[in-house]
Amino acid sequence: MLVPEAVLDRAHEDVHKTQPWNNPDAVPYIRFENVTKKFGDFYAVDDVSLDIYRHELFALLGGSGCGKTTLLRMLAGFEEPTSGKIYIDGVDMAGVPAYERPTNMMFQSYALFPHMSVEQNVAFGLIQDGVSRAKTKELVAEMLALVQMSKFAKRKPDQLSGGQRQRVALARSLIKRPKVLLLDEPLGALDKKLREQTQFELVNIQEKVGTTFVMVTHDQEEAMTMASRIAVMNEGVINQIGTPFELYEYPNSRYTANFLGQVNLIEGVLIDDDEKYAIIKSEEGNCEIYIDHAVQGHRGMTFWAALRPERLRLTKEAPEDTKYNCVSGKVEEIGYLGGISTYHVRLESGKRIKVTEPNSTRQIEPRYTWEDTVWVSWEAGAASVLNK
Amino acid sequence: MNGKRSTFLISALVFGFAFLYVPILLVMIYSFNEGKLVTVWAGFSTKWYVSLFNNDGMIDAAWNSLRIGVMSATLALALGTPAGLVMSRFGRFKGRTLFSGMIAAPLVMPEVITGLSLLLLFVTLEQLIGWPAGRGIATITIAHTTFCAAYVAVVVQSRLSGMDISVEEAAMDLGAKPAKIFFVITLPMILPALLAGWLLSFTLSLDDLVIASFVAGPGSTTLPMKVFSSVRLGVSPEINALATLIIVAMSVMILISSLLILRSERNRSRSSASAEIQP
Numbered sequence: 001m002l003v004p005e006a007v008l009d010r011a012h013e014d015v016h017k018t019q020p021w022n023n024p025d026a027v028p029y030i031r032f033e034n035v036t037k038k039f040g041d042f043y044a045v046d047d048v049s050l051d052i053y054r055h056e057l058f059a060l061l062g063g064s065g066c067g068k069t070t071l072l073r074m075l076a077g078f079e080e081p082t083s084g085k086i087y088i089d090g091v092d093m094a095g096v097p098a099y100e101r102p103t104n105m106m107f108q109s110y111a112l113f114p115h116m117s118v119e120q121n122v123a124f125g126l127i128q129d130g131v132s133r134a135k136t137k138e139l140v141a142e143m144l145a146l147v148q149m150s151k152f153a154k155r156k157p158d159q160l161s162g163g164q165r166q167r168v169a170l171a172r173s174l175i176k177r178p179k180v181l182l183l184d185e186p187l188g189a190l191d192k193k194l195r196e197q198t199q200f201e202l203v204n205i206q207e208k209v210g211t212t213f214v215m216v217t218h219d220q221e222e223a224m225t226m227a228s229r230i231a232v233m234n235e236g237v238i239n240q241i242g243t244p245f246e247l248y249e250y251p252n253s254r255y256t257a258n259f260l261g262q263v264n265l266i267e268g269v270l271i272d273d274d275e276k277y278a279i280i281k282s283e284e285g286n287c288e289i290y291i292d293h294a295v296q297g298h299r300g301m302t303f304w305a306a307l308r309p310e311r312l313r314l315t316k317e318a319p320e321d322t323k324y325n326c327v328s329g330k331v332e333e334i335g336y337l338g339g340i341s342t343y344h345v346r347l348e349s350g351k352r353i354k355v356t357e358p359n360s361t362r363q364i365e366p367r368y369t370w371e372d373t374v375w376v377s378w379e380a381g382a383a384s385v386l387n388k
Numbered sequence: 389m390n391g392k393r394s395t396f397l398i399s400a401l402v403f404g405f406a407f408l409y410v411p412i413l414l415v416m417i418y419s420f421n422e423g424k425l426v427t428v429w430a431g432f433s434t435k436w437y438v439s440l441f442n443n444d445g446m447i448d449a450a451w452n453s454l455r456i457g458v459m460s461a462t463l464a465l466a467l468g469t470p471a472g473l474v475m476s477r478f479g480r481f482k483g484r485t486l487f488s489g490m491i492a493a494p495l496v497m498p499e500v501i502t503g504l505s506l507l508l509l510f511v512t513l514e515q516l517i518g519w520p521a522g523r524g525i526a527t528i529t530i531a532h533t534t535f536c537a538a539y540v541a542v543v544v545q546s547r548l549s550g551m552d553i554s555v556e557e558a559a560m561d562l563g564a565k566p567a568k569i570f571f572v573i574t575l576p577m578i579l580p581a582l583l584a585g586w587l588l589s590f591t592l593s594l595d596d597l598v599i600a601s602f603v604a605g606p607g608s609t610t611l612p613m614k615v616f617s618s619v620r621l622g623v624s625p626e627i628n629a630l631a632t633l634i635i636v637a638m639s640v641m642i643l644i645s646s647l648l649i650l651r652s653e654r655n656r657s658r659s660s661a662s663a664e665i666q667p
Binding site for chain 2: 076077078097098099100103104105107108109111112113114115124125128129172173176
């Protein structure tokens, strides 16, 4: 709604293949229809409808208790929806037990069978399907090679490191070539360095095997790195669905804007609008914000301008035109991170604005110091306007 | 200050252990006594062990006790494991607290009451359906099974509650049906707990005097009953020898079962340490 038309227009041409969600004729591979799950009086998932397309790496993102894991477990068949329907590849999943679903899951704890070797763990799914011994052996060897665990085939899970267990769990859940692979916080138990490395590996493996991945995570960076699309969830409801780009650049609410990356939210009132522009006057920002597109709403309505810290400019002198999109304040905190610096600028109203600046040239001494009076300014297109 | 405290602690330790183990140690020492008097040392000898093994009544009673122990421990395992499974895996249902309370009740029930009620049951059953015809090994085995099953249930339940449930879910996700999951995944994982439960039951059964006295019949005298009755006629050094043998056997068994429990605890903490808690 708040996405400018130009962006949508550009999206139409030959992106139907790579972005099936923008193609009205594409048939969703996984479909949630008004799915609700109640535990007692608590709505874990509240009337969620969601389409996921084939070959997607879809991420469900949200804080703890937002219902993302429940949604995943309903897809796996560990929970039955209280109401609503779930389709996978056109088949209604109601009443289909977990052991007959075309899904496999990689658990957060990995849930490896402790009394079985790596090989036996990976072979387990095939043995349940009655695959011949020779074929099983061949497929297991192939899969262990894919996740680079061939060397450890005879080991028991407690003789493996966290990263190695994660690979075994992935191999075990992929060996049956499921239609959908479900990943519950797949990298949650790994340390930061290993996690970054594994993110790309997982994406590569997904591209190799072509399976549709549905992933649950609370880590926005992980979701943005890996996912084709992300659904941001809060209190059992999906807040917004979109590509990482769409969510970051065009959040539909303060919740999404806050959840993905950092943002300054400046509250104000719409004082002037037109087909081409809008002006929001902010008390707490002590400024008037000029927006270069129309907003939906009437004058006098409250809006929030969402400004990303890296889109703000910091200067010692006032900009030429101080009528719109600039405000002065004092530098209160400085965080020097090497590549970038972050500044907290305190406005006269007491509101703090966060600005990040790249340190793209080498300086003799820091550009700003505490209590410096500075001007914060931004382009007319920098702010996204939110009404909730 | 440290020195003072450690002196106090050491004396507490020595006194405590002495209180517990000096009597047992005396029995063990006097089992090697040459003389017939239990309280006067007359030189080293193993003759009471020899005479113990020639005492047919005593050997029969020991044999009875062993058979009852093995049978009731096995039966208790068969009954207690499903009970433990239900208590930890069935989820919430109406009357759950009552149910688990009733399973654990035999643990705290006075033995006299358990024995008496079982005796009444057996007598009534015999009058009604003619079984069990008289009391003997079978009735003692049944009686021991009842309270041993409670112990097994508690041991199995605590092991299952500590187990990561997603391991079972993973098996189901990979295509295994519930019954298969139990035998291929759950059972191997709780095996140490099952062994510990069996050994605990066996020991308890071997040890029981009160309940067995209620439900025993002719020809089914167990070892504790035999010992108790012969002590009433005066303590023979043979009993010392027997006690020594029992203490050694029991110590070995308790050692094995606690090692098993320790190992399963370690496995559990290791597997749960690697599994981070769901946020």
